[in-house]
Amino acid sequence: MEPSGPVALSPLGGSDDLVASNRPIDGQLAGSAGADVSGSSHGRIGAGTISCSTLVSSMSLNDNKAGMEGLDKERINKIIYEASKGSKFYENERRKEATLNLRIQQQQSLAASITAAQLQFGFRQADQLLRDLEDRRDLSHTIVHVDMDAFYAAVEMRDDPSLRDKPMAVGSMSMLSTSNYLARRFGIRAAMPGFIARKLCPELVIVPLNFDKYIAVSETVKEILALYDPNFSAMSLDEAYLDLTEHLRERIQAPVSSRMFLLRTKDCSTACRCDLNMVLRPLLLQEVDLSQMQAAESEIDVNQLFSHCIETEHLKTCSVCGRPFPSFTLKVYGVSAKDAVLEMRNRIEQRTHLTASAGIAANTMLAKICSDKNKPNGQFQIEPIREHVQQFISALPVRKIPGIGKVTEKLLEALGVITCQDLHTQRAVLYRVFSPTSFHHFMNIALGIGSSVIERDAERKSISTEHTFGELAQPKDLLNKCQELCQLLSRDLKKDRFVGKTVTLKIKTVSFEVKTRAHTLSHYSSDEKAIFTAARHLLEIEIENVQPECLCLRLMGVRMSKLVSETNCSSSVASFFEKQRRNNSTGKNVACLSGKDTEDESRDVTAAASYLSSSVAALRDSCFPQQDYGGDDDDDTDFQECIDNIKVAEMPHENRARTGSKAVNNRATQPHQLSHDMEKQDTIVHFLCSKLNCPRLGESNCTCDQCMVRRSHATGSLGDINSENTAPSGNSSVCQASVIVCSVSRPSVDIDSVNKTSKGCVNSTLNLTQTVSKSSLSGVSDLNAALRCSDLSAVRSQISSANSSGQHNQLPASSSSCPGGGQRSQALGSQTPESSHSSGMIHCPVCGQQKYQWPLDQLNVHIDLCLSRSTVREILTDQQEDQQGPVPRKRTAQVTKSDKRVKTQHTLLSFFKP
DNA sequence: CGGATCGAC
DNA sequence: CTATGTCGATCCG
Ligand SMILES: Nc1ncnc2c1ncn2[C@H]1C[C@H](O)[C@@H](COP(=O)(O)OP(=O)(O)OP(=O)(O)O)O1
Ligand SMILES: [Mg+2]
Ligand SMILES: [Mg+2]
Numbered sequence: 035m036e037p038s039g040p041v042a043l044s045p046l047g048g049s050d051d052l053v054a055s056n057r058p059i060d061g062q063l064a065g066s067a068g069a070d071v072s073g074s075s076h077g078r079i080g081a082g083t084i085s086c087s088t089l090v091s092s093m094s095l096n097d098n099k100a101g102m103e104g105l106d107k108e109r110i111n112k113i114i115y116e117a118s119k120g121s122k123f124y125e126n127e128r129r130k131e132a133t134l135n136l137r138i139q140q141q142q143s144l145a146a147s148i149t150a151a152q153l154q155f156g157f158r159q160a161d162q163l164l165r166d167l168e169d170r171r172d173l174s175h176t177i178v179h180v181d182m183d184a185f186y187a188a189v190e191m192r193d194d195p196s197l198r199d200k201p202m203a204v205g206s207m208s209m210l211s212t213s214n215y216l217a218r219r220f221g222i223r224a225a226m227p228g229f230i231a232r233k234l235c236p237e238l239v240i241v242p243l244n245f246d247k248y249i250a251v252s253e254t255v256k257e258i259l260a261l262y263d264p265n266f267s268a269m270s271l272d273e274a275y276l277d278l279t280e281h282l283r284e285r286i287q288a289p290v291s292s293r294m295f296l297l298r299t300k301d302c303s304t305a306c307r308c309d310l311n312m313v314l315r316p317l318l319l320q321e322v323d324l325s326q327m328q329a330a331e332s333e334i335d336v337n338q339l340f341s342h343c344i345e346t347e348h349l350k351t352c353s354v355c356g357r358p359f360p361s362f363t364l365k366v367y368g369v370s371a372k373d374a375v376l377e378m379r380n381r382i383e384q385r386t387h388l389t390a391s392a393g394i395a396a397n398t399m400l401a402k403i404c405s406d407k408n409k410p411n412g413q414f415q416i417e418p419i420r421e422h423v424q425q426f427i428s429a430l431p432v433r434k435i436p437g438i439g440k441v442t443e444k445l446l447e448a449l450g451v452i453t454c455q456d457l458h459t460q461r462a463v464l465y466r467v468f469s470p471t472s473f474h475h476f477m478n479i480a481l482g483i484g485s486s487v488i489e490r491d492a493e494r495k496s497i498s499t500e501h502t503f504g505e506l507a508q509p510k511d512l513l514n515k516c517q518e519l520c521q522l523l524s525r526d527l528k529k530d531r532f533v534g535k536t537v538t539l540k541i542k543t544v545s546f547e548v549k550t551r552a553h554t555l556s557h558y559s560s561d562e563k564a565i566f567t568a569a570r571h572l573l574e575i576e577i578e579n580v581q582p583e584c585l586c587l588r589l590m591g592v593r594m595s596k597l598v599s600e601t602n603c604s605s606s607v608a609s610f611f612e613k614q615r616r617n618n619s620t621g622k623n624v625a626c627l628s629g630k631d632t633e634d635e636s637r638d639v640t641a642a643a644s645y646l647s648s649s650v651a652a653l654r655d656s657c658f659p660q661q662d663y664g665g666d667d668d669d670d671t672d673f674q675e676c677i678d679n680i681k682v683a684e685m686p687h688e689n690r691a692r693t694g695s696k697a698v699n700n701r702a703t704q705p706h707q708l709s710h711d712m713e714k715q716d717t718i719v720h721f722l723c724s725k726l727n728c729p730r731l732g733e734s735n736c737t738c739d740q741c742m743v744r745r746s747h748a749t750g751s752l753g754d755i756n757s758e759n760t761a762p763s764g765n766s767s768v769c770q771a772s773v774i775v776c777s778v779s780r781p782s783v784d785i786d787s788v789n790k791t792s793k794g795c796v797n798s799t800l801n802l803t804q805t806v807s808k809s810s811l812s813g814v815s816d817l818n819a820a821l822r823c824s825d826l827s828a829v830r831s832q833i834s835s836a837n838s839s840g841q842h843n844q845l846p847a848s849s850s851s852c853p854g855g856g857q858r859s860q861a862l863g864s865q866t867p868e869s870s871h872s873s874g875m876i877h878c879p880v881c882g883q884q885k886y887q888w889p890l891d892q893l894n895v896h897i898d899l900c901l902s903r904s905t906v907r908e909i910l911t912d913q914q915e916d917q918q919g920p921v922p923r924k925r926t927a928q929v930t931k932s933d934k935r936v937k938t939q940h941t942l943l944s945f946f947k948p
Numbered sequence: 949c950g951g952a953t954c955g956a957c
Numbered sequence: 958c959t960a961t962g963t964c965g966a967t968c969c970g
Contacts, residue, residue, distance in 0.1 A: 209961045227960045
């Protein structure tokens with residue numbers, strides 16, 4: 035994006051033709067942007083028509099929503115403006131608007147500086163990319179996006195019939211989460227404050243949120259979705275993507291009866307309201323004589339088909355609720371995608387009494403757009419034919435593309451881009467003005483290309499909690515609020531078994547200005563005190579910064595990121611170490627791992643390694659609280675440096691250059707690096723062993739690995755590990771560390787074998803650990819000595835020798851030629867898809883946690899953590915019977931206060947994965 | 949890399 | 958009176 039010295043030899047003027055449509059808009063928008071800025075300074079209102087409300091376009095109505103077509107926008111915007119003007123919120127929106135206009139002006143001058151040569155270059159690059167993308171276009175999948183209609187509102191209307199014919203919204207006078215379609219006719223929609231909505235429609239009924247209900251309904255809907263695609267991906271409580279390809283294949287073979295479903299013809303208050311497809315369908319299907327049915331028949335005359343049994347009591351009365359069945363028909367759905375989706379939507383409605391809309395297309399981006407097209411209670415399909423796709427996408431306004439919001443729309447509009455067709459027309463300008471990533475996305479959009487596979491759920495990356503409150507300015511009050519939030523955050527972290535490293539404080543002043551401030555802890559934690567210590571510090575700095583003014587806030591939030599999951603292991607290494615630190619040491623929480631260049635693919639491994647490093651450090655701290663290491667963070671930085679070196683060495687062609695400068699041809703796709711990750715992890719483990727400088731460590735590690743490998747093949751015996759790993763008492767503290775490291779190094783086993791045997795292995799590790807643990811806690815300082823004497827160069831040479839061929843026989847897991855790493859990985863790699871195909875359920879061999887389609891790398895990290903954790907846990911329970919498990923102990927029924935855990939919404943990149 | 953911005957529900 | 962809460966991605970300095 036650098037201006038890169040626009041030595042405009044021939045400024046745009048000469049090449050008008052190519053961007054003809056661009057010119058007038060350029061001028062117009064630059065002009066209007068300038069007018070906005072100057073106009074806002076003397077805020078003239080009233081006299082003009084609507085120019086006052088377009089002044090702050092961010093405050094005018096978003097009608098980009100189903101059910102909001104053809105509104106009297108002018109009237110609505112006027113009301114919104116009248117209700118907003120002069121408010122602090124409005125003033126802040128104006129400020130934001132001004133900086134956005136500034137940004138647009140910069141963009142425009144950049145666009146204006148494009149030379150003819152640059153333009154030509156842009157065209158060439160764009161066309162090349164377009165060809166590549168076109169070549170890889172995949173129309174073979176049938177992707178479906180399902181989205182409930184006016185979800186929260188629909189649930190409330192279902193449960194309170196008096197609401198059904200009224201404009202209503204869900205939320206509060208302060209903020210609405212959604213509205214029903216009647217209310218949308220008044221311009222009332224999500225993210226609008228209730229008091230403004232009331233001005234638009236005084237009769238509006240506002241119903242408070244009931245998250246527990248929405249969550250329950252959501253689960254019900256998901257049950258149905260899973261029948262069509264067990265790997266479906268829910269994007270929020272009310273929508274999901276499915277890949278119907280497989281279902282459609284099977285659907286053709288399946289018996290007709292599997293496509294027959296009941297459909298109530300009218301809702302009667304006295305009749306059974308159960309899902310007829312659950313309580314009645316199975317009974318009817320028993321009675322049906324398929325031979326009597328016409329193949330083409332789609333609506334079946336129930337009375338005729340079941341004339342022989344329709345008077346039977348159990349077919350007249352619901353056995354669940356005891357009420358009479360309502361009138362219904364039996365519908366036979368076809369085998370097409372359209373019919374399958376009709377069937378699915380019908381089943382959702384029969385089951386939940388709520389309607390859903392759906393989109394069918396070859397990729398998620400198009401499917402998402404389609405699901406909105408016939409909302410509510412409708413569906414739309416784009417046939418998987420290139421020409422159809424092109425036709426559909428070309429006419430589409432870019433604002434309809436998920437991921438393109440108000441701001442991007444405005445930026446594009448300034449470049450003459452309104453429709454997706456314009457994206458293609460203006461491709462040379464876009465190439466120059468936007469980042470390579472954005473440009474890439476735009477070209478995908480122009481072609482109607484998106485992700486044609488449903489991504490498995492990514493690991494969560496942050497957990498946060500924030501509250502809006504009445505003005506607070508007293509430092510005491512602010513700190514109290516901060517602590518309260520930290521407590522809530524800690525509770526959430528523990529509930530979901532996460533520990534994290536980076537604490538971020540968010541504040542919003544009474545004038546709606548938002549700031550965030552972050553601090554990275556020295557150890558992974560979910561502990562309230564640890565979080566609060568960090569958050570308070572950040573807050574105090576901010577209070578300090580505005581003095582002698584007082585920091586007057588309307589919102590505060592705390593977020594934890596750099597997360598590591600410790601799923602379902604009932605006691606964590608982290609909490610163990612936290613306890614030790616609380617008891618023993620004076621919290622020296624300053625040191626943190628130096629900056630990491632964590633690539634996506636190695637995130638888990640690196641995180642695990644970081645975690646390990648933290649754990650070892652914490653272990654050391656807790657064992658030897660009196661010692662002053664002087665170089666506390668030396669260890670960490672050495673460690674991190676080593677990891678980085680490994681990564682650099684193993685990813686020679688890594689393109690880590692910032693993409694900001696216009697890279698000419700750095701569009702090479704990166705080969706997947708999973709096997710490297712495995713190797714890295716092993717290398718890291720060896721690094722740790724080396725770092726601990728114990729002659730027996732490598733040996734122990736090997737033995738442990740081998741032990742586990744052998745057990746996995748059902749030939750191992752405990753003799754090996756017991757005899758070889760038992761350390762002389764003099765080395766006991768060192769060996770404790772070794773055991774921890776050992777257990778973190780992954781057992782080379784396949785899943786089933788682990789399920790059968792790993793417990794024994796862990797226990798044997800455990801026995802050893804217990805012994806040495808007790809002696810080390812009594813004050814042996816060999817570990818400390820080892821750590822202090824460790825020498826980086828020696829470590830490096832040890833690493834390289836560990837990676838060289840000589841070690842391979844002893845260290846199967848570090849074989850680099852084997853995809854996925856060593857034997858364990860290989861076994862895992864071949865077993866996982868197998869077992870997941872039949873049941874899809876994978877369970878952690880250590881803690882037993884089950885997860886659907888557990889991704890290999892995540893499973894591995896999880897097992898690592900579990901193993902080390904369960905080891906420590908057993909030590910703990912052996913030593914002390916006290917303390918809380920992180921399990922929430924309060925059974926007091928609490929209402930859920932948020933719809934947390936919304937995952938990567940439909941943001942640009944997510945639509946273009948493979 | 950931290951912080952701001954954008955986008956989504 | 959009264960303008961949310963939660964999360965992920967990207968960009969810029
Ligand atoms: N800005 C928001 N803030 C808080 N909650 C929201 C917001 N937007 C949406 N939600 C919640 C309430 C919605 O019912 C639910 C699903 O969102 P979404 O599918 O976009 O709209 P909707 O289901 O209410 O209407 P429809 O899908 O028919 O347009 O998510
Ligand atoms: Mg919806
Ligand atoms: Mg939705």
